[in-house]
Amino acid sequence: MASWLPNVIHMQSEFVQATWQTIYMTLISSLVAGVFGLATGIFLIVSQPGGILEDSFLYGLLDKVVNILRSIPFIILLAVIAPFTRYLVGTTIGTTAALVPLIIGIFPFYARQIQNALTEIDPGVVEAAEASGSSPTEIIFRVYLREGLPDIIRVSVVTIISLIGLTTMAGAIGSGGLGDIAISIGYARFENDVTIVAMIIILVMVFIVQFVGDWLAKRLEH
Template identity: 60%
Template sequence: MNIIEKLFPNVIPIWTGDGGVTQSIGQTLYMTFFTALIAGVLGILIGIFLVLTDDHGLLANRPVYWILDKIVNIFRAIPFIILLAVLNPFTRLIVGTGIGPTAALVPLVLGTTPFFARQVQNALLTIDPGVIEAAEAMGLSPAAIVFRVYLREGLSELIRVGVLTIISVIGLTAMAGAVGGGGLGNLAIAVGYQRFQNDVTWVAMIFILILVFLIQFIGDLFAKRLHH
Protein backbone atom coordinates (compact mmCIF):
# COMPACT_ATOMS: atom_id res chain seq x y z
CA MET A 1 0.00 0.00 0.00
CA ASN A 2 1.53 3.35 -1.03
CA ILE A 3 1.51 6.56 0.98
CA ILE A 4 -1.54 7.99 -0.88
CA GLU A 5 -3.64 4.95 -0.03
CA LYS A 6 -2.56 5.16 3.60
CA LEU A 7 -3.38 8.85 3.94
CA PHE A 8 -6.62 8.78 1.91
CA PRO A 9 -8.10 5.28 2.19
CA ASN A 10 -11.67 6.48 1.62
CA VAL A 11 -10.83 8.79 -1.27
CA ILE A 12 -9.37 6.25 -3.71
CA PRO A 13 -12.60 4.19 -4.05
CA ILE A 14 -14.67 7.31 -4.82
CA TRP A 15 -12.16 9.16 -7.00
CA THR A 16 -14.35 8.63 -10.08
CA GLY A 17 -17.98 7.74 -10.61
CA ASP A 18 -21.27 9.29 -9.55
CA GLY A 19 -20.74 11.58 -6.56
CA GLY A 20 -17.00 11.00 -6.68
CA VAL A 21 -14.15 13.46 -6.33
CA THR A 22 -13.69 14.24 -10.03
CA GLN A 23 -17.42 14.75 -10.54
CA SER A 24 -17.57 17.02 -7.48
CA ILE A 25 -14.69 19.12 -8.81
CA GLY A 26 -16.47 19.41 -12.16
CA GLN A 27 -19.72 20.48 -10.46
CA THR A 28 -17.92 23.14 -8.42
CA LEU A 29 -16.22 24.48 -11.57
CA TYR A 30 -19.58 24.43 -13.37
CA MET A 31 -21.35 26.41 -10.63
CA THR A 32 -18.45 28.84 -10.25
CA PHE A 33 -18.07 29.53 -13.98
CA PHE A 34 -21.72 30.15 -14.80
CA THR A 35 -22.37 32.11 -11.61
CA ALA A 36 -19.34 34.31 -12.32
CA LEU A 37 -20.43 34.78 -15.93
CA ILE A 38 -24.07 35.67 -15.27
CA ALA A 39 -23.54 37.60 -12.05
CA GLY A 40 -20.53 39.31 -13.63
CA VAL A 41 -22.57 40.75 -16.49
CA LEU A 42 -25.49 41.75 -14.25
CA GLY A 43 -23.19 43.13 -11.54
CA ILE A 44 -21.29 45.33 -13.98
CA LEU A 45 -24.53 46.70 -15.44
CA ILE A 46 -26.04 47.46 -12.02
CA GLY A 47 -22.76 48.87 -10.73
CA ILE A 48 -22.48 51.22 -13.71
CA PHE A 49 -26.06 52.41 -13.27
CA LEU A 50 -25.38 53.05 -9.57
CA VAL A 51 -22.45 55.26 -10.51
CA LEU A 52 -24.29 57.07 -13.30
CA THR A 53 -27.48 57.78 -11.36
CA ASP A 54 -26.08 58.93 -8.03
CA ASP A 55 -26.19 62.63 -7.12
CA HIS A 56 -22.84 63.33 -8.81
CA GLY A 57 -23.29 60.95 -11.72
CA LEU A 58 -23.55 61.69 -15.42
CA LEU A 59 -27.23 60.70 -15.40
CA ALA A 60 -28.14 61.75 -11.87
CA ASN A 61 -31.54 60.33 -10.99
CA ARG A 62 -32.28 60.05 -7.28
CA PRO A 63 -35.38 57.75 -7.52
CA VAL A 64 -33.60 55.25 -9.79
CA TYR A 65 -30.49 55.28 -7.63
CA TRP A 66 -32.56 54.86 -4.46
CA ILE A 67 -34.36 51.79 -5.87
CA LEU A 68 -31.16 50.14 -7.12
CA ASP A 69 -29.29 50.94 -3.93
CA LYS A 70 -32.00 49.46 -1.71
CA ILE A 71 -32.30 46.29 -3.83
CA VAL A 72 -28.55 45.76 -3.59
CA ASN A 73 -28.55 46.38 0.16
CA ILE A 74 -31.47 44.01 0.80
CA PHE A 75 -30.03 41.07 -1.13
CA ARG A 76 -26.57 41.63 0.35
CA ALA A 77 -28.04 41.54 3.84
CA ILE A 78 -29.75 38.15 3.44
CA PRO A 79 -27.54 35.26 4.63
CA PHE A 80 -26.92 32.90 1.73
CA ILE A 81 -28.17 29.82 3.57
CA ILE A 82 -31.52 31.57 4.13
CA LEU A 83 -31.59 32.76 0.52
CA LEU A 84 -31.24 29.12 -0.57
CA ALA A 85 -34.32 28.17 1.40
CA VAL A 86 -36.41 31.20 0.45
CA LEU A 87 -35.68 30.84 -3.27
CA ASN A 88 -36.31 27.09 -3.37
CA PRO A 89 -39.88 27.36 -4.79
CA PHE A 90 -38.67 29.91 -7.36
CA THR A 91 -35.74 27.65 -8.26
CA ARG A 92 -38.07 24.69 -8.76
CA LEU A 93 -40.28 26.85 -10.99
CA ILE A 94 -37.34 27.81 -13.21
CA VAL A 95 -35.28 24.63 -13.48
CA GLY A 96 -37.79 22.01 -12.33
CA THR A 97 -35.80 20.90 -9.27
CA GLY A 98 -34.43 22.34 -6.06
CA ILE A 99 -31.29 20.20 -5.87
CA GLY A 100 -28.20 19.79 -8.00
CA PRO A 101 -25.63 22.19 -9.51
CA THR A 102 -28.02 23.77 -12.02
CA ALA A 103 -30.61 24.49 -9.33
CA ALA A 104 -27.90 26.04 -7.18
CA LEU A 105 -27.16 28.59 -9.92
CA VAL A 106 -30.36 30.51 -9.18
CA PRO A 107 -29.58 31.47 -5.55
CA LEU A 108 -25.87 31.74 -6.39
CA VAL A 109 -26.52 34.35 -9.08
CA LEU A 110 -29.05 36.27 -6.99
CA GLY A 111 -26.73 36.20 -3.99
CA THR A 112 -23.60 37.17 -5.90
CA THR A 113 -24.90 39.88 -8.24
CA PRO A 114 -25.62 42.51 -5.54
CA PHE A 115 -22.24 41.89 -3.90
CA PHE A 116 -20.39 42.31 -7.19
CA ALA A 117 -22.50 45.32 -8.20
CA ARG A 118 -21.44 47.15 -5.05
CA GLN A 119 -17.81 46.19 -5.66
CA VAL A 120 -18.05 47.52 -9.23
CA GLN A 121 -19.58 50.77 -7.97
CA ASN A 122 -16.77 51.27 -5.45
CA ALA A 123 -14.14 50.43 -8.06
CA LEU A 124 -15.48 52.94 -10.59
CA LEU A 125 -15.78 55.67 -7.96
CA THR A 126 -11.99 55.53 -7.46
CA ILE A 127 -11.44 56.97 -10.96
CA ASP A 128 -10.14 60.54 -10.92
CA PRO A 129 -13.15 62.88 -11.40
CA GLY A 130 -10.88 65.15 -13.42
CA VAL A 131 -10.58 62.52 -16.14
CA ILE A 132 -14.35 62.25 -16.35
CA GLU A 133 -14.74 66.03 -16.47
CA ALA A 134 -12.20 66.19 -19.28
CA ALA A 135 -14.15 63.58 -21.23
CA GLU A 136 -17.34 65.57 -20.75
CA ALA A 137 -15.58 68.73 -21.94
CA MET A 138 -14.58 66.88 -25.11
CA GLY A 139 -18.27 66.26 -25.79
CA LEU A 140 -18.29 62.51 -25.20
CA SER A 141 -21.69 60.97 -24.54
CA PRO A 142 -22.37 59.14 -21.25
CA ALA A 143 -22.15 55.79 -23.08
CA ALA A 144 -18.78 56.75 -24.57
CA ILE A 145 -17.51 57.86 -21.16
CA VAL A 146 -18.58 54.54 -19.65
CA PHE A 147 -16.59 52.52 -22.20
CA ARG A 148 -13.64 54.87 -22.80
CA VAL A 149 -13.15 56.17 -19.27
CA TYR A 150 -14.91 54.17 -16.56
CA LEU A 151 -14.28 50.66 -17.88
CA ARG A 152 -10.85 51.41 -19.34
CA GLU A 153 -9.46 53.37 -16.40
CA GLY A 154 -11.04 51.09 -13.84
CA LEU A 155 -10.15 47.80 -15.57
CA SER A 156 -7.37 46.84 -13.16
CA GLU A 157 -9.54 47.48 -10.10
CA LEU A 158 -12.48 45.69 -11.72
CA ILE A 159 -10.31 42.61 -12.16
CA ARG A 160 -9.33 42.73 -8.50
CA VAL A 161 -12.93 42.94 -7.28
CA GLY A 162 -13.88 40.29 -9.83
CA VAL A 163 -11.31 37.93 -8.32
CA LEU A 164 -12.64 38.69 -4.85
CA THR A 165 -16.16 37.89 -6.04
CA ILE A 166 -15.18 34.61 -7.73
CA ILE A 167 -13.43 33.47 -4.56
CA SER A 168 -16.58 34.34 -2.64
CA VAL A 169 -18.60 32.30 -5.16
CA ILE A 170 -16.42 29.25 -4.52
CA GLY A 171 -17.26 29.53 -0.84
CA LEU A 172 -20.95 29.87 -1.64
CA THR A 173 -20.88 26.79 -3.89
CA ALA A 174 -19.53 24.81 -0.94
CA MET A 175 -22.43 26.06 1.17
CA ALA A 176 -24.92 25.23 -1.59
CA GLY A 177 -23.39 21.77 -1.87
CA ALA A 178 -24.00 21.17 1.80
CA VAL A 179 -27.76 21.40 1.17
CA GLY A 180 -27.96 19.37 -2.02
CA GLY A 181 -26.25 21.55 -4.60
CA GLY A 182 -23.52 19.05 -5.36
CA GLY A 183 -19.86 19.87 -5.76
CA LEU A 184 -17.02 19.76 -3.27
CA GLY A 185 -19.21 21.12 -0.47
CA ASN A 186 -21.57 18.19 -0.82
CA LEU A 187 -18.62 15.79 -0.93
CA ALA A 188 -17.13 17.26 2.25
CA ILE A 189 -20.40 17.18 4.25
CA ALA A 190 -22.48 14.30 2.87
CA VAL A 191 -19.55 11.92 2.49
CA GLY A 192 -16.69 13.18 4.62
CA TYR A 193 -18.43 14.62 7.66
CA GLN A 194 -21.58 12.52 7.94
CA ARG A 195 -19.76 9.23 7.32
CA PHE A 196 -16.79 10.18 9.53
CA GLN A 197 -14.41 9.94 6.57
CA ASN A 198 -12.11 12.80 7.46
CA ASP A 199 -9.74 12.16 4.57
CA VAL A 200 -12.57 12.91 2.13
CA THR A 201 -13.27 16.20 3.88
CA TRP A 202 -9.58 17.09 3.73
CA VAL A 203 -9.37 16.33 0.00
CA ALA A 204 -12.44 18.47 -0.71
CA MET A 205 -10.91 21.33 1.27
CA ILE A 206 -7.56 20.96 -0.49
CA PHE A 207 -9.15 21.21 -3.93
CA ILE A 208 -11.16 24.27 -2.87
CA LEU A 209 -7.94 25.91 -1.66
CA ILE A 210 -6.20 25.06 -4.93
CA LEU A 211 -9.02 26.73 -6.88
CA VAL A 212 -8.87 29.82 -4.68
CA PHE A 213 -5.09 30.19 -4.93
CA LEU A 214 -5.14 29.60 -8.68
CA ILE A 215 -7.82 32.22 -9.30
CA GLN A 216 -6.06 34.69 -7.00
CA PHE A 217 -2.75 34.17 -8.82
CA ILE A 218 -4.25 34.60 -12.30
CA GLY A 219 -6.28 37.64 -11.21
CA ASP A 220 -3.29 39.36 -9.61
CA LEU A 221 -1.22 38.67 -12.72
CA PHE A 222 -3.75 40.30 -15.04
CA ALA A 223 -4.40 43.20 -12.67
CA LYS A 224 -0.69 44.06 -12.46
CA ARG A 225 -0.24 43.87 -16.23
CA LEU A 226 -3.23 46.12 -16.90
CA HIS A 227 -2.47 48.62 -14.14
CA HIS A 228 -1.46 52.02 -15.47
Protein backbone atom coordinates in the same frame (compact mmCIF):
# COMPACT_ATOMS: atom_id res chain seq x y z
CA MET B 1 -1.62 6.91 0.12
CA ALA B 2 -3.95 4.07 0.99
CA SER B 3 -3.12 4.39 4.67
CA TRP B 4 -3.38 8.19 4.77
CA LEU B 5 -6.39 8.58 2.47
CA PRO B 6 -8.27 5.29 2.69
CA ASN B 7 -11.68 6.69 1.77
CA VAL B 8 -10.44 9.06 -0.92
CA ILE B 9 -8.74 6.22 -2.81
CA HIS B 10 -12.11 4.60 -3.39
CA MET B 11 -13.79 7.88 -4.39
CA GLN B 12 -11.53 9.15 -7.14
CA SER B 13 -14.30 9.29 -9.76
CA GLU B 14 -16.63 11.05 -7.31
CA PHE B 15 -13.97 13.68 -6.62
CA VAL B 16 -13.41 14.28 -10.32
CA GLN B 17 -17.14 14.69 -10.89
CA ALA B 18 -17.53 16.96 -7.83
CA THR B 19 -14.63 19.14 -8.97
CA TRP B 20 -16.18 19.63 -12.39
CA GLN B 21 -19.54 20.39 -10.76
CA THR B 22 -17.92 23.08 -8.63
CA ILE B 23 -16.15 24.55 -11.66
CA TYR B 24 -19.43 24.48 -13.62
CA MET B 25 -21.37 26.26 -10.88
CA THR B 26 -18.62 28.82 -10.39
CA LEU B 27 -18.08 29.53 -14.09
CA ILE B 28 -21.73 29.89 -15.12
CA SER B 29 -22.67 31.88 -12.02
CA SER B 30 -19.66 34.16 -12.50
CA LEU B 31 -20.60 34.92 -16.10
CA VAL B 32 -24.29 35.61 -15.46
CA ALA B 33 -23.83 37.41 -12.15
CA GLY B 34 -20.92 39.30 -13.70
CA VAL B 35 -23.17 40.76 -16.40
CA PHE B 36 -25.91 41.73 -13.94
CA GLY B 37 -23.48 42.97 -11.32
CA LEU B 38 -21.42 45.04 -13.76
CA ALA B 39 -24.53 46.64 -15.24
CA THR B 40 -25.97 47.37 -11.79
CA GLY B 41 -22.67 48.81 -10.56
CA ILE B 42 -22.45 51.09 -13.61
CA PHE B 43 -26.04 52.28 -13.15
CA LEU B 44 -25.25 53.02 -9.50
CA ILE B 45 -22.17 55.09 -10.34
CA VAL B 46 -23.76 57.12 -13.16
CA SER B 47 -27.10 57.74 -11.39
CA GLN B 48 -25.68 58.67 -7.99
CA PRO B 49 -25.78 62.31 -6.83
CA GLY B 50 -23.35 64.20 -9.06
CA GLY B 51 -23.17 61.35 -11.56
CA ILE B 52 -23.20 61.86 -15.31
CA LEU B 53 -26.82 60.62 -15.45
CA GLU B 54 -27.97 61.67 -12.00
CA ASP B 55 -31.30 60.04 -11.11
CA SER B 56 -32.19 59.97 -7.43
CA PHE B 57 -35.11 57.56 -7.91
CA LEU B 58 -33.12 54.99 -9.88
CA TYR B 59 -30.13 55.28 -7.58
CA GLY B 60 -32.27 54.94 -4.46
CA LEU B 61 -34.08 51.90 -5.87
CA LEU B 62 -30.92 50.08 -6.95
CA ASP B 63 -29.11 50.98 -3.75
CA LYS B 64 -31.90 49.52 -1.59
CA VAL B 65 -32.21 46.35 -3.69
CA VAL B 66 -28.47 45.73 -3.48
CA ASN B 67 -28.40 46.38 0.27
CA ILE B 68 -31.36 44.08 0.94
CA LEU B 69 -30.05 41.18 -1.14
CA ARG B 70 -26.57 41.52 0.34
CA SER B 71 -28.02 41.38 3.86
CA ILE B 72 -29.71 37.99 3.42
CA PRO B 73 -27.51 35.10 4.63
CA PHE B 74 -26.92 32.78 1.70
CA ILE B 75 -28.07 29.63 3.51
CA ILE B 76 -31.42 31.36 4.17
CA LEU B 77 -31.60 32.68 0.61
CA LEU B 78 -31.35 29.08 -0.62
CA ALA B 79 -34.55 28.22 1.24
CA VAL B 80 -36.44 31.46 0.57
CA ILE B 81 -36.12 31.35 -3.22
CA ALA B 82 -36.62 27.58 -3.49
CA PRO B 83 -40.10 28.03 -5.08
CA PHE B 84 -38.62 30.44 -7.64
CA THR B 85 -35.79 28.03 -8.37
CA ARG B 86 -38.27 25.18 -8.86
CA TYR B 87 -40.32 27.39 -11.19
CA LEU B 88 -37.28 28.20 -13.36
CA VAL B 89 -35.52 24.84 -13.58
CA GLY B 90 -38.14 22.38 -12.31
CA THR B 91 -36.16 21.29 -9.24
CA THR B 92 -34.29 22.65 -6.24
CA ILE B 93 -31.63 19.91 -6.21
CA GLY B 94 -28.58 19.61 -8.42
CA THR B 95 -25.90 21.82 -9.88
CA THR B 96 -28.18 23.57 -12.37
CA ALA B 97 -30.72 24.40 -9.67
CA ALA B 98 -27.90 25.86 -7.54
CA LEU B 99 -27.15 28.44 -10.23
CA VAL B 100 -30.27 30.44 -9.40
CA PRO B 101 -29.48 31.20 -5.73
CA LEU B 102 -25.77 31.55 -6.52
CA ILE B 103 -26.45 34.27 -9.10
CA ILE B 104 -28.97 36.08 -6.92
CA GLY B 105 -26.69 35.78 -3.92
CA ILE B 106 -23.48 37.05 -5.53
CA PHE B 107 -24.49 39.71 -8.06
CA PRO B 108 -25.43 42.39 -5.44
CA PHE B 109 -22.03 41.90 -3.81
CA TYR B 110 -20.31 42.28 -7.17
CA ALA B 111 -22.40 45.33 -8.06
CA ARG B 112 -21.29 47.11 -4.89
CA GLN B 113 -17.69 46.14 -5.53
CA ILE B 114 -17.91 47.56 -9.05
CA GLN B 115 -19.42 50.78 -7.74
CA ASN B 116 -16.60 51.14 -5.21
CA ALA B 117 -13.96 50.41 -7.86
CA LEU B 118 -15.34 52.99 -10.31
CA THR B 119 -15.62 55.58 -7.53
CA GLU B 120 -11.81 55.54 -7.30
CA ILE B 121 -11.50 56.98 -10.82
CA ASP B 122 -10.28 60.57 -10.79
CA PRO B 123 -13.36 62.83 -11.16
CA GLY B 124 -11.21 65.19 -13.19
CA VAL B 125 -10.90 62.59 -15.94
CA VAL B 126 -14.69 62.28 -16.10
CA GLU B 127 -15.12 66.05 -16.15
CA ALA B 128 -12.56 66.37 -18.93
CA ALA B 129 -14.43 63.77 -20.98
CA GLU B 130 -17.70 65.65 -20.45
CA ALA B 131 -16.05 68.95 -21.40
CA SER B 132 -14.76 67.43 -24.63
CA GLY B 133 -18.30 66.50 -25.63
CA SER B 134 -18.21 62.77 -24.90
CA SER B 135 -21.62 61.16 -24.56
CA PRO B 136 -22.59 59.24 -21.39
CA THR B 137 -22.08 55.96 -23.26
CA GLU B 138 -18.60 57.01 -24.36
CA ILE B 139 -17.72 58.06 -20.83
CA ILE B 140 -18.89 54.70 -19.47
CA PHE B 141 -16.81 52.68 -21.93
CA ARG B 142 -13.81 54.97 -22.51
CA VAL B 143 -13.40 56.34 -19.00
CA TYR B 144 -15.07 54.23 -16.35
CA LEU B 145 -14.48 50.78 -17.82
CA ARG B 146 -11.10 51.51 -19.38
CA GLU B 147 -9.57 53.45 -16.50
CA GLY B 148 -11.10 51.18 -13.89
CA LEU B 149 -10.28 47.86 -15.58
CA PRO B 150 -7.44 46.80 -13.22
CA ASP B 151 -9.64 47.44 -10.18
CA ILE B 152 -12.57 45.72 -11.88
CA ILE B 153 -10.42 42.62 -12.33
CA ARG B 154 -9.36 42.73 -8.68
CA VAL B 155 -12.93 42.92 -7.38
CA SER B 156 -13.91 40.21 -9.86
CA VAL B 157 -11.29 37.94 -8.30
CA VAL B 158 -12.68 38.63 -4.83
CA THR B 159 -16.19 37.90 -6.09
CA ILE B 160 -15.22 34.61 -7.76
CA ILE B 161 -13.45 33.46 -4.61
CA SER B 162 -16.54 34.31 -2.57
CA LEU B 163 -18.64 32.43 -5.12
CA ILE B 164 -16.52 29.31 -4.72
CA GLY B 165 -17.31 29.50 -1.01
CA LEU B 166 -21.03 29.82 -1.73
CA THR B 167 -20.96 26.68 -3.89
CA THR B 168 -19.83 24.73 -0.83
CA MET B 169 -22.82 26.07 1.13
CA ALA B 170 -25.11 25.06 -1.71
CA GLY B 171 -23.68 21.58 -1.33
CA ALA B 172 -25.41 21.38 2.04
CA ILE B 173 -28.79 21.11 0.27
CA GLY B 174 -27.78 18.72 -2.46
CA SER B 175 -26.34 20.90 -5.20
CA GLY B 176 -23.41 18.57 -5.72
CA GLY B 177 -19.82 19.67 -5.96
CA LEU B 178 -16.99 19.54 -3.47
CA GLY B 179 -19.08 21.05 -0.71
CA ASP B 180 -21.58 18.23 -1.02
CA ILE B 181 -18.84 15.59 -0.73
CA ALA B 182 -17.21 17.35 2.21
CA ILE B 183 -20.49 17.60 4.13
CA SER B 184 -22.59 14.59 3.17
CA ILE B 185 -19.70 12.11 3.14
CA GLY B 186 -16.68 13.56 4.91
CA TYR B 187 -18.49 15.23 7.80
CA ALA B 188 -21.59 13.05 8.09
CA ARG B 189 -19.67 9.76 7.96
CA PHE B 190 -16.65 10.98 9.95
CA GLU B 191 -14.38 10.37 6.95
CA ASN B 192 -11.97 13.19 7.66
CA ASP B 193 -9.67 12.44 4.75
CA VAL B 194 -12.54 13.13 2.35
CA THR B 195 -13.21 16.51 3.95
CA ILE B 196 -9.51 17.44 3.94
CA VAL B 197 -8.99 16.54 0.27
CA ALA B 198 -12.14 18.45 -0.74
CA MET B 199 -10.82 21.46 1.15
CA ILE B 200 -7.40 21.19 -0.53
CA ILE B 201 -8.96 21.09 -4.01
CA ILE B 202 -11.04 24.17 -3.18
CA LEU B 203 -7.92 25.98 -1.92
CA VAL B 204 -6.08 25.14 -5.14
CA MET B 205 -8.97 26.59 -7.15
CA VAL B 206 -8.88 29.76 -5.05
CA PHE B 207 -5.10 30.11 -5.47
CA ILE B 208 -5.39 29.71 -9.25
CA VAL B 209 -8.10 32.37 -9.48
CA GLN B 210 -6.07 34.73 -7.28
CA PHE B 211 -2.87 34.20 -9.26
CA VAL B 212 -4.49 34.72 -12.67
CA GLY B 213 -6.41 37.77 -11.46
CA ASP B 214 -3.36 39.42 -9.92
CA TRP B 215 -1.32 38.73 -13.08
CA LEU B 216 -3.97 40.26 -15.34
CA ALA B 217 -4.40 43.32 -13.13
CA LYS B 218 -0.66 44.00 -13.09
CA ARG B 219 -0.39 43.55 -16.84
CA LEU B 220 -3.21 46.02 -17.47
CA GLU B 221 -1.80 48.60 -15.07
CA HIS B 222 1.34 48.79 -17.21
